[in-house]
Amino acid sequence: MKGRVPVAHWAALAAGLTLLNASLTFVNVWPTLGVRMSPRLSIEAVLLVAGLAIAGALSERALTPAARRLLAIAWVVLALVHYIEISSRSLYGRNVNLYWDLKLLPDVGAMFAYVAQPRVLAGVLVGVVLVPLLLYIAVRWAIGCVSEASIHPLRRRVLLTGVALSLLAGTAPLASDRLSSPLSFARPVSLALAGEAVEFVWEASGLAHEPLPPAPNVRNDLARVLGADVIVLFVESYGATSWDRPEFSRALAPAREQLVTAIADTGRASVTAMVESTTFGGESWLAHISLLSGTEVRDPDVNRRLMTERRDTMVTTFARAGYDTVAIMPGLQAPWPEGRFYGFDRIYSAADLGYAGPPFGWWDVTDQFVIARMDALALGPGTRPPVFVFLPSISTHAPFTPVPPYQPDWARALTPAPYDDDELMLAYEETADWTNLGPGYARSLAYTYETLGGYLRLRADRDMVFVIIGDHQPPALVSGEGASWDVPVHVVASRPAVLARLRSHGFVDGLTPRKPALARMDTLMPILLDAFGNAP
Numbered sequence: 001m002k003g004r005v006p007v008a009h010w011a012a013l014a015a016g017l018t019l020l021n022a023s024l025t026f027v028n029v030w031p032t033l034g035v036r037m038s039p040r041l042s043i044e045a046v047l048l049v050a051g052l053a054i055a056g057a058l059s060e061r062a063l064t065p066a067a068r069r070l071l072a073i074a075w076v077v078l079a080l081v082h083y084i085e086i087s088s089r090s091l092y093g094r095n096v097n098l099y100w101d102l103k104l105l106p107d108v109g110a111m112f113a114y115v116a117q118p119r120v121l122a123g124v125l126v127g128v129v130l131v132p133l134l135l136y137i138a139v140r141w142a143i144g145c146v147s148e149a150s151i152h153p154l155r156r157r158v159l160l161t162g163v164a165l166s167l168l169a170g171t172a173p174l175a176s177d178r179l180s181s182p183l184s185f186a187r188p189v190s191l192a193l194a195g196e197a198v199e200f201v202w203e204a205s206g207l208a209h210e211p212l213p214p215a216p217n218v219r220n221d222l223a224r225v226l227g228a229d230v231i232v233l234f235v236e237s238y239g240a241t242s243w244d245r246p247e248f249s250r251a252l253a254p255a256r257e258q259l260v261t262a263i264a265d266t267g268r269a270s271v272t273a274m275v276e277s278t279t280f281g282g283e284s285w286l287a288h289i290s291l292l293s294g295t296e297v298r299d300p301d302v303n304r305r306l307m308t309e310r311r312d313t314m315v316t317t318f319a320r321a322g323y324d325t326v327a328i329m330p331g332l333q334a335p336w337p338e339g340r341f342y343g344f345d346r347i348y349s350a351a352d353l354g355y356a357g358p359p360f361g362w363w364d365v366t367d368q369f370v371i372a373r374m375d376a377l378a379l380g381p382g383t384r385p386p387v388f389v390f391l392p393s394i395s396t397h398a399p400f401t402p403v404p405p406y407q408p409d410w411a412r413a414l415t416p417a418p419y420d421d422d423e424l425m426l427a428y429e430e431t432a433d434w435t436n437l438g439p440g441y442a443r444s445l446a447y448t449y450e451t452l453g454g455y456l457r458l459r460a461d462r463d464m465v466f467v468i469i470g471d472h473q474p475p476a477l478v479s480g481e482g483a484s485w486d487v488p489v490h491v492v493a494s495r496p497a498v499l500a501r502l503r504s505h506g507f508v509d510g511l512t513p514r515k516p517a518l519a520r521m522d523t524l525m526p527i528l529l530d531a532f533g534n535a536p
Contacts, residue, residue, distance in 0.1 A: 056150025
C-alpha cells in the first residue's frame with residue numbers, strides 16, 4: 001500500500017498542473033461558443049508553480065485554506081476573462097471593450113432571452129452559475145496539489161525543473177530564429193486583463209477623446225437624381241462573407257439571379273462595389289451615421305459626441321433640394337432624440353408602423369411589411385415632392401430564423417394575416433441552431449433578395465434610385481475567423497448618368513462586387529453625392 005501513495009500523489013499533481021495550464025490556454029471551437037484544449041503553455045501557470053515551489057522551500061508549509069481560496073478566485077477570474085476574450089473574437093470578430101460592451105450587455109441579453117429556445121436559455125443560465133463554481137472547486141484543488149508537492153523535496157525539484165524547461169521551451173524561439181520548440185506560450189491572460197482595465201479607465205476618463213474631424217462638404221445640386229425617389233436601404237448583417245464563402249454564394253445564387261432578372265425586367269440597371277464598414281457583427285448605427293454624416297464613427301463615444309453638433313448630412317442635402325426626408329425605423333422601440341441630428345422631416349418608429357401580423361425575430365416586424373408601409377406612408381401616388389428614405393432592415397438580424405415567407409400579394413402583406421396557416425407553421429418550424437447559424441443566414445438573405453425583387457416589380461413604373469448596402473458583416477460565428485469588415489453596396493436605378501458616374505469611381509455592373517473595397521463607409525458618402533449631382 002505504501003508504494004501506491006506516491007503514485008497517487010504524482011497522478012494528482014499531473015492532473016492539477018494540466019488543469020491550471022488548460023484553464024488559461026483553451027481555444028474557441030469555431031463556429032460555436034465551445035472550447036477545446038490547446039498544446040500551448042500558460043505563462044501564468046508556469047509562474048504560479050514557480051512561486052508555490054519557492055514559497056514551499058522557504059516556509060516548508062503548504063498554503064493555508066484562505067490563501068488557496070483567494071488564489072482560486074483570482075484564477076477563475078482569469079479563466080473567465082480568457083473565455084470572454086476568445087468568444088468575443090468568435091462572435092463579433094473583434095476583442096472585447098469592457099467600457100462599451102458592458103453597456104450593451106443588457107440589450108444583448110434581452111435579445112438572446114427573447115429568441116433562444118427555453119432549453120438553450122435554461123442551459124446558459126445554469127452554465128453561468130454552475131461552470132464558474134465547478135471551475136473554482138477544481139482550481140482550488142489543483143492549487144492545493146501543487147502547494148502540497150512544493151513542501152516535499154523530490155516533487156519540488158521536479159516542479160522547478162518543469163518550470164525551467166517550460167521557460168526554455170517557450171522562450172527559445174524568441175532568442176533566435178534558428179531555434180524552434182514544439183511548445184510555445186499562449187498570449188498572457190493577465191496582460192489582456194490589464195489592457196482591458198487600462199482601456200476601461202482611459203475611456204471612462206474621457207482622455208481617449210480625440211477632436212472630431214471637420215465636417216465634409218455635402219452641398220450638392222442633386223441634378224442627376226432630381227425628381228426620383230431615393231431610398232437608402234441598410235440590409236442588416238449583409239456582409240462580404242455572403243459572397244466570399246462558397247456555401248453562401250451557392251445557396252444564394254438562385255435568389256440573386258431572380259433579383260437581377262427583376263432589375264432588368266423593370267427597365268433598371270445596377271452597379272456594385274465593396275466598402276469597408278466601420279463596425280463588425282453589430283452596432284449597426286455606427287455604419288448608419290458614418291454614411292449619412294460622412295464622418296468615420298467606430299465607437300459609441302464618437303457617435304455620441306458627433307450627435308451633439310449641428311452638421312449637414314446627406315439628409316439635409318436632399319432637404320435643401322426640396323425632398324421630403326423620411327426615416328423608416330422598424331427597430332426603433334424607444335425615444336430617439338438623436339434622430340434630430342440627421343435632419344429628417346418625419347421619423348416612423350416600430351409603433352408608428354403598426355405591424356399586427358405574426359411575430360418574426362426580436363422586433364416581430366418583417367422586412368416586406370416595412371417596405372410595404374414605406375410605400376404607403378412615403379411613396380404613395382399623387383402630387384407630392386420627391387422623397388428621400390432611410391430604412392434599416394431587420395429580418396436578417398441574428399439568429400436569422402425563423403425566416404418570414406415572402407407574400408406575392410403585397411396588399412395582403414399589410415394585413416394581420418399575411419400568410420396561410422401552412423406557410424406560417426412551416427416557417428415557425430425553423431429554430432436557431434447556435435452551433436451553425438450559416439443556413440439560417442443564407443435563407444434570411446434569400447428572403448431579402450426576393451422581397452426587393454418583388455417590390456421593384458410592384459413599382460416598375462416608379463422613378464427610384466435604390467442604394468442597397470450592408471451595415472456590417474454577420475457575427476464571426478457566421479463570417480469566420482479573420483473576416484474582413486467589407487460589405488456590398490448596390491445602386492439600382494433607371495438613370496444612366498448616375499450609374500455611369502459610379503462606374504467612374506470604381507463600381508462594376510451587376511450585383512457581384514469586386515475586391516478590394518473602394519472606400520470606407522464614411523468616404524462612400526461623397527462618392528454617392530458626386531453621382532447624384534454636382535457640388536457647387
